[in-house]
Amino acid sequence: MGVRDRTAEVGRGPSTPITHPAVQRAGAAPRRVRRSYRRGDLITAALCLAPALLVIGLFVVYPLVATGLLSLTSWDGISPDRPFVGLDNYGKLMADPAFRNSMVVTVLYGLGVSVLSVITGVGAAALLNSAFRGRAVYRTAFFLPVVTSSIAAAAVWRYLFDVSGPVNSALEQVGLGETNWLGDPHLALVSLTLLTVWKQLGLNTVLYLTAMQALPAQVYEAAALDGAGPWQRMRHITLPLLAPMTFFVVVQALVVTFQSFDLVYQLTAGGPMGGTEVVGFLVYRTAFVTGQFGYGATIAYAGFALVFALTWIQWRLGGKDQT
Amino acid sequence: MSRPYAAARALGRHLLLLGLSVLIVAPFAWMITTSLKSFDKVHQPPYLVPEQFEWSNYPQALAAAPFAGYYLNSVVMAAGIVAGHLLLDTLAAYALARLRFPGRNAIFLGLVATMLVPTFLTVLPAFDLVIRFGWFNSYAALIVPRLADVFGIVVIRGYLLSLPMELDEAARIDGANRMQILFRILLPLSKPALVSVAVFSFLFAWNDFLWPLLVTSDDQYRTIQLGLAAFTSKYGPYPHYLMAGTVIAAVPAIAIFMYLQRSLVRGLAATAVKE
Structure with missing residues (x-):
């Protein structure tokens, strides 16, 4: 390989600028003229890419398509035959109260987590965005929940928010009554939302910090000269300039909530009465607990399409004037 | 002021x-x-x-469930996944960053697009494959499907792109072949990227729950997070044992984070900015 490569390099040293007219023209019409590929590059690239593409192709790309096919069957996940039922599963879906419930839960959860993630992320980053002593300590503290496993984190929250747990006994001490955090369907979703925000806060803080540190200092100096106070600078300069990162944080929050399984499994197991049964958990329960593999695939396909559509509409309607 | x-x-x-x-x-x-x-x-x-x-x-919590076995399984799984990511992701990233071939950008964009695919859209057929391969209850089921990941490819590729092309060309003139260029010249310079991929892969593997839950049923192959979940439902009324078990399950990831946090947070921020 080495010999062939060097012959290809003849006439052009490693640092010689490219002066051939064909190459220069490439700037104007990039697709028309291009250097031919080196054979060694092609072979090496194929060999280097093959293992990763095989794994990702087999366990991500193929399954993505196969889930669609599976959604047209009533397969139970075990037996050899996979009865084709056409769109029956999708019809069944429309009338399924469990599915409708999971849609509502997922959208509420996604909205709650994204709104709170933006607020807490911006707030924490704004507090951390200047050089002062102890900054690294705070950042570490904020990041701890991110690296803790969901199962461990939810185990602790389940204990803390138990009816007879420390949170309630603390509330009783200050004269507030007993709250059934995890026993009431609505409160359980609130608890799950808070847990998720708590777990993601460090990540969002770091993301916003990175964005804030890239903001132009001159704009702030000019604004300060014009007499804008810290709050006005935040409201009229920082927040608008952070819009791209806010978009990223919201997408991140939505992805996290769509994927959410571990936290739900450990905190509430989807209960009480489906109060926290997000779509991912319903897919799991349908396919692996009740053995409806085909129908589980249908829920996955339709559910994610619907949640994405709903969130997108919500984003277009409500999110425009915020940024 | x-x-x-x-x-x-x-x-x-x-x-x-x-x-x-x-x-x-x-x-x-x-x-x-x-x-x-x-x-x-x-x-x-x-x-x-x-x-x-x-x-x-x-000691009582440790005696109440086979934590040592869970721990060992988590270590084996995490080691396999980290090693897989470091090798497979690096090779793919090298091809995408340093070699010229048709469809290079299309392949990269396709890979990045798969990052947006929610787990639940792939998990059922992936599970089906594991069953058909006869991997249920095995380390192969825990490791092989996750030997490569796009996050690692993106990070390492980004880092390789920041190194000057002259390095490769000079080495080529000295007679080095492509693998020598990658392993002797580029990778030693890419340590920050490799460390951050290794740490993230470890955290991912150590904290992973759904996939091990699906592909194992035997304590012989169950990981620490599965062990903790089972322990939780069994010892719910005994918070002191439960929290001891939770500490046991959570500590390695937290310790690694504390030890390497600076490079970790920086690597993360760099990738987010690029995206």
Whole structure:
């Protein structure tokens, strides 16, 4: 390989600028003229890419398509035959109260987590965005929940928010009554939302910090000269300039909530009465607990399409004037 | 700005940060101290630091479930996944960053697009494949499907792109072949990227739950997070044991994070900015 490569390099040293007219023209019409590929590059690239593409192709790309096919069957996940039922599963879906419930839960959860993630992320980053002593300590503290496993984190929250747990006994001490955090369907979703925000806060803080540190200092100096106070600078300069990162944080929050399984499994197991049964958990329960593999695939396909559509509409309607 | 005003702002900032930190860290504090309380103290009016430490909760929790086996399985799985990512992701990233071939950008964009695919759209057929390969209850099921990941490819590719092409060309003139260029010249310069991929892969593997839950049923292959989940449903009424088990499951990831946090957070921020 080495010999062939060097012959290809003849006439052009490693640092010689490219002066051939064909190459220069490439700037104007990039697709028309291009250097031919080196054979060694092609072979090496194929060999280097093959293992990763095989794994990702087999366990991500193929399954993505196969889930669609599976959604047209009533397969139970075990037996050899996979009865084709056409769109029956999708019809069944429309009338399924469990599915409708999971849609509502997922959208509420996604909205709650994204709104709170933006607020807490911006707030924490704004507090951390200047050089002062102890900054690294705070950042570490904020990041701890991110690296803790969901199962461990939810185990602790389940204990803390138990009816007879420390949170309630603390509330009783200050004269507030007993709250059934995890026993009431609505409160359980609130608890799950808070847990998720708590777990993601460090990540969002770091993301916003990175964005804030890239903001132009001159704009702030000019604004300060014009007499804008810290709050006005935040409201009229920082927040608008952070819009791209806010978009990223919201997408991140939505992805996290769509994927959410571990936290739900450990905190509430989807209960009480489906109060926290997000779509991912319903897919799991349908396919692996009740053995409806085909129908589980249908829920996955339709559910994610619907949640994405709903969130997108919500984003277009409500999110425009915020940024 | 007058000095008293600046001092007041600094104080306000610290008070707010302190309050927020207390809220964020409180669950960890309760986890640790509850794991050291005796059973008759866990349900009393809330207090943080126990009067006396029940260290025996730990050996008792360890004896109540096969934590050593869970731990070993998690270590094997995490080691396999980290090694796989470091090798497969690096090779793919090298091809995408340093070699010229048709469809290079299309392949990269296709890979990045797969990052957006929610787990639940792929997990059923992936599980089906594992069954058909006869991998149910095996390390192969835990490791092989996750030997490569796009996150690692993106990070390493980004880093390789930042190294000057002259390195490759000079080495080529000295007679090095492509693998020698990658392993002897480029990778030693890419340590920050490799470390951050290794750490993220470890955290992912150590904390992973759904996939191991689906592809194993036997304690012989179950990982620490599965063990903790089972332990939780079994020892729910005994918070002191439960929290001891939770500490046991959570500690390695937290320890690695504390040890390598600087490079970790920086690598993360760099990738996010690029995206």
